[in-house]
Amino acid sequence: MASDNNGYSASELFQAQVHLHRHIQNHLTTQCIKWAIELGIPDIIHNHAQPITLPHLVLALQVPQAKVACVQRLMRLLAHNNFFFITKIIDTNAEAKDAYSLTPSSQLLVKGSDQSLLSMVQLMTNQTLCDMFNHLGKWTFTEENTLVETALGSESFWDYMQQNPTLLTLFNEGMESDSSLVRLGLRDCKFVFEGLDSLVDVGGGTGNTAKFISEAFPNLKYIVLDLPQVVTGIAGSNNLTFVGGNMFKSIPQADAVLLKWVLHDWSDDDCIKILKNCKEAISSKDKQGKVIIIDTVINEKQDEHGVTEVKLFFDIAMMAIHNGKERDENDWKGLFKKAGFTNYKIFPTFGFRSLIELFP
Numbered sequence: 001m002a003s004d005n006n007g008y009s010a011s012e013l014f015q016a017q018v019h020l021h022r023h024i025q026n027h028l029t030t031q032c033i034k035w036a037i038e039l040g041i042p043d044i045i046h047n048h049a050q051p052i053t054l055p056h057l058v059l060a061l062q063v064p065q066a067k068v069a070c071v072q073r074l075m076r077l078l079a080h081n082n083f084f085f086i087t088k089i090i091d092t093n094a095e096a097k098d099a100y101s102l103t104p105s106s107q108l109l110v111k112g113s114d115q116s117l118l119s120m121v122q123l124m125t126n127q128t129l130c131d132m133f134n135h136l137g138k139w140t141f142t143e144e145n146t147l148v149e150t151a152l153g154s155e156s157f158w159d160y161m162q163q164n165p166t167l168l169t170l171f172n173e174g175m176e177s178d179s180s181l182v183r184l185g186l187r188d189c190k191f192v193f194e195g196l197d198s199l200v201d202v203g204g205g206t207g208n209t210a211k212f213i214s215e216a217f218p219n220l221k222y223i224v225l226d227l228p229q230v231v232t233g234i235a236g237s238n239n240l241t242f243v244g245g246n247m248f249k250s251i252p253q254a255d256a257v258l259l260k261w262v263l264h265d266w267s268d269d270d271c272i273k274i275l276k277n278c279k280e281a282i283s284s285k286d287k288q289g290k291v292i293i294i295d296t297v298i299n300e301k302q303d304e305h306g307v308t309e310v311k312l313f314f315d316i317a318m319m320a321i322h323n324g325k326e327r328d329e330n331d332w333k334g335l336f337k338k339a340g341f342t343n344y345k346i347f348p349t350f351g352f353r354s355l356i357e358l359f360p
C-alpha cells in the first residue's frame, strides 16, 4: 500500500487525531459542567469546610451505589480541566484519600455567590439555543440574516424572546450574572464615572450594572433604557429610573451613555445608527459628553490563545444569533469615525472585554 501520508509523519497525524478529538468531543466538557451543576457539586464542596473525599461527596449527593464510580470519573475529567483540585487528605483511619476542592473556575459555579456565573452557564447550555447551531450549514445558503430566522422562525432574537418569556428570563438572568463579575473590573475604573451628573445605560437590561454604579455614585442621575418587555415593572430608586424604549428611535439626553455588551449584537450599519443617536444624546449647546463602551476588542497578537478563543466563540455566536460581530481596534476605529466621533481611549480591564471611552 503506497502512501506518503500527504507528506505528514505518522506522529504528526497521531497528534492531529488527538487535536481533532479534543475539539469534537469538547461538548462533553460542557455537558459534564452542566451535570456537576445539576448534582449541586460546586455548592456541596463550597459548603464543606475542607476538601471533600469521594465517600463524603457521594453521601451528600445521595447517589445510588452503582453510580459512585461515575461521580468519581466525572470529577476526574473536570479536575483534569482545572474545574476542581484533587489533593490528599488523611482520614480518620490515617489513610491518605483523594479530596476535591474548588478552583477559581468552579467558584464561579456556586449558587447565590456575588460572582456566580451559574445563570450564564444555564443560558449558554440551553437546549433550544444549542440546537439552533445545528442549522449553520443550511443557514449559509439562505437569504436569512440570522440563525434565529432559519432555526426558530422568528425575525430576531429579541422577537423570539418576547414570545418566549421563559427564555427571556433565562437571558436576563444570564446577563445579570455577567454584570456581577464586571463590577470587579469597574471598581478599578471608577474615574470614568467621576464628575458626571447624568448617565443613560442603553440596552442596560434588568439593571444589575445600574444598581452598582448608581449606588456608588448617589448624585448621578442614572437612566436604564431597554426594550419595554425587559424593563416594564422594574422599580428604580432615588437616582435610578428604568425607561422602556428603542435606542434606534431616541435616547434620553445625558452627560454620558453606557453601552455594555450591546454593540456586539449589531451589524456595522446598526452600530453606526446607535452611536449617532448616542452622540446626539450627549451633545448639548454648552457641553459635549462621552460614550462609555464595555465590549470585546479582538487582539490576537497580544492576547493569550484561550482569551482569543473565547472572543472568537462569541464572534460566531453573535454572527449567528444577531448578525452581530466581535471587533478588533481597527474595526472599532472605523465605526467611531463613521458615527462622527473624533477620539477614543481603550482600557483593557474586564477579562475578555475592554472599556472604551469615546468622545465627539
Ligand SMILES: C[S@@+](CC[C@H](N)C(=O)[O-])C[C@H]1O[C@@H](n2cnc3c(N)ncnc32)[C@H](O)[C@@H]1O
Pocket: 158, 175, 176, 178, 179, 202, 203, 204, 205, 206, 225, 226, 227, 230, 245, 246, 247, 248, 259, 260, 261, 262, 265
Ligand atoms: C446583550 S444584552 C446586554 C445587557 C446589559 N447591558 C448587560 O451587559 O448585562 C443587550 C440588551 O440590549 C437590549 N436591546 C435590544 N434591542 C434594543 C433596542 N432597540 N433598544 C434598547 N435596548 C435594546 C436587549 O433587550 C438586551 O437587554
Ligand SMILES: O=c1cc(-c2ccc(O)c(O)c2)oc2c(O)c(O)ccc12
Pocket: 123, 124, 125, 126, 129, 130, 157, 261, 265, 317, 321, 322
Ligand atoms: O453571552 C451571550 C451568550 C449567548 C449565547 C447563548 C446561547 C448559546 O448557545 C451561545 O453560544 C451563546 O448569547 C448572547 C447574546 O445573544 C447576546 O446578545 C449577548 C451575549 C450573549
